[in-house]
Amino acid sequence: MDFDLSWVLWGLPIAFVLGWMASRLDLRQLRIENRQAPKAYFRGLNFLLNEQQDQAIDAFIEAVRSDPDTSELHFALGNLFRRRGEYERAVRVHEHLLSRADLSRAERHRAQHALALDYLKAGLLDRAEEALRKLEGTAYEGQALMALLAIYERSRDWTHAEQVSRKLDASGQGNFSSRRAHYLCEMAALATGAEAQRLLRQAADTAPGAARPLMELAALDRKAGDVRKSFDTLVQLAATTPLAIPLLARPLAQDAVASGQQARALALLQTSYDQSPSLDVLEAIVSLQPDGQARQWYVRHLEREPSLVAASKWLAGEKLEHEEHHPQVQRALDNATRPLLRYRCAACGFEAKQHFWQCPGCQAWDSYPPRRVEEL
Numbered sequence: 290m291d292f293d294l295s296w297v298l299w300g301l302p303i304a305f306v307l308g309w310m311a312s313r314l315d316l317r318q319l320r321i322e323n324r325q326a327p328k329a330y331f332r333g334l335n336f337l338l339n340e341q342q343d344q345a346i347d348a349f350i351e352a353v354r355s356d357p358d359t360s361e362l363h364f365a366l367g368n369l370f371r372r373r374g375e376y377e378r379a380v381r382v383h384e385h386l387l388s389r390a391d392l393s394r395a396e397r398h399r400a401q402h403a404l405a406l407d408y409l410k411a412g413l414l415d416r417a418e419e420a421l422r423k424l425e426g427t428a429y430e431g432q433a434l435m436a437l438l439a440i441y442e443r444s445r446d447w448t449h450a451e452q453v454s455r456k457l458d459a460s461g462q463g464n465f466s467s468r469r470a471h472y473l474c475e476m477a478a479l480a481t482g483a484e485a486q487r488l489l490r491q492a493a494d495t496a497p498g499a500a501r502p503l504m505e506l507a508a509l510d511r512k513a514g515d516v517r518k519s520f521d522t523l524v525q526l527a528a529t530t531p532l533a534i535p536l537l538a539r540p541l542a543q544d545a546v547a548s549g550q551q552a553r554a555l556a557l558l559q560t561s562y563d564q565s566p567s568l569d570v571l572e573a574i575v576s577l578q579p580d581g582q583a584r585q586w587y588v589r590h591l592e593r594e595p596s597l598v599a600a601s602k603w604l605a606g607e608k609l610e611h612e613e614h615h616p617q618v619q620r621a622l623d624n625a626t627r628p629l630l631r632y633r634c635a636a637c638g639f640e641a642k643q644h645f646w647q648c649p650g651c652q653a654w655d656s657y658p659p660r661r662v663e664e665l
Contacts, residue, residue, distance in 0.1 A: 367403055376411035383407060395428070402429040405436065414440050431462050442652065447475045468654050470496035471646055474505055485509060500526060500533035501646055504540075511544065520544035520554075527557055534561045535659040536644060538573035551577050566593050568630075568661050575602075598626045598663055629663035 363386050370379035386392060386400040405420035418440055424433035434457050441450035451472040454465040473492035477485040486509060492502035503526040510519040523541045527534050538558060545554030555577045562570045571590050575583045587603035590596055601622040631640040634657055639650030641657075648656045658665065 364399070364403065367407070371403075371407055371410055374410075376407050379407045380404065380411075398424065398427040398429055401427075402432065405433065409436060409440070414444060431457075431460060434460065434462065445475070447472045447479075451476070467496045467499055470499045470502055471654055474501050474646075477505065498530055500530050500536060504533075504537055507537075507540065507544075511540070516544045516547040517550075520548050520550055524553075524557065527561070531561065531564075533659060534558075535567040535569040538567070538570045539576075542573040542576050545577065566590060568596070568598055568664060569659075571599070594664075596663060597622075598629055598661070601626045626663075629661060631662050632657045632660075633662050633665060 363382055367379045367382035367386075370376070370382060383400050383404040387397065387404065392400065401420060401423055405417050405424065408414075408417035408420055418437060421433040421437050421440075424430055427433075434453055438450055438453045438457065441447070441453060451469055454469040454472065457463065457465050458469075470492040473488050473495065477488035477492070480488060486506070489502050489506045489509070492499070493506070496502070503522055507519040507522040507526075510516070510522065520541065523537045523544060526537060527541070538561075541554055541558070545551050555574065558570050558574050558577070561567070562574060568590075571586060575586050578586065584603055587599045590599040591603070601619070604622065605619055628640075631642055632644050633640045634645075634648040634650060634653065636648060636653040636656040637651035639648055640662065641649065644657050644659065646657075647654050
């Protein structure tokens with residue numbers, strides 16, 4: 290059979306025309322898709338700026354469908370789901386990103402961090418811990434360690450919290466020695482005997498200026514019946530950390546009475562009071578004074594500070610002209626002064642009857658000044 294060259298002559302132009310038409314169609318489709326994706330993306334941004342999160346999510350979903358390979362759209366969508374509290378959808382978005390083989394190393398770390406935040410916000414602490422540990426050695430390591438520290442504090446896992454605080458110190462994220470001392474004190478509270486003593490001494494060495502380790506060491510000695518040792522520990526603390534004297538004034542006075550060191554304690558407390566008047570130091574001084582002189586200290590305090598608490602204490606021992614009304618008047622004054630004797634968190638304003646090392650409201654450490662509300 291002979292080959293007819295005329296078919297080749299006719300076929301080449303036809304193939305060229307068909308190829309040209311196909312390329313035009315592809316370019317047109319590409320332009321339409323490229324035009325639609327930015328429109329959906331910018332529409333989503335506009336909704337987001339106008340606090341219309343539902344419409345923003347719909348727009349970003351449309352943009353992701355138009356351009357499924359763009360990781361930035363997935364990150365934006367996942368963050369929106371997290372902000373909306375739709376944690377399961379946020380997890381799916383970030384898990385989908387992590388499953389992609391074409392994701393760069395930096396974007397994979399970013400997706401891992403976003404997934405950890407999803408679990409953390411959802412309260413799935415075990416999954417969040419696992420996801421955060423995978424960020425070790427990445428650019429997100431510092432943020433991951435801080436999040437792990439919050440998890441361990443929340444779950445009261447003080448051993449792991451102490452370990453993470455060491456890593457944060459080593460990474461240059463800040464000085465966590467004071468917080469680490471609190472972790473050691475919390476561990477000591479769960480221990481007994483020599484182990485509790487060892488942990489508290491380690492805490493004192495970790496943060497030499499911290500009041501808590503020595504106060505709790507003194508409490509252990511007092512519980513064991515060695516009040517003289519407890520007294521000496523509190524005197525040492527008063528010398529190194531004078532700002533803590535209002536907190537240790539009462540146990541110091543009690544140890545002084547039990548060990549016959551009233552004169553020494555009174556001299557220390559009077560010196561502290563002269564430098565910085567305090568209601569707790571005042572009460573400790575009064576407890577060490579003879580009955581005839583004790584109440585005069587309230588008058589001395591009133592000469593220096595306009596204190597309703599001191600006035601109420603002084604009035605409690607006075608004889609009024611209408612003595613039969615004294616209980617009612619005293620009860621009203623005690624009711625009025627009760628809120629003034631609370632401690633207040635400097636971080637969130639949470640008030641409590643007792644002093645806390647960690648605020649029950651905002652979980653901040655060392656946020657309670659050793660002063661009553663009336664003195665702030």
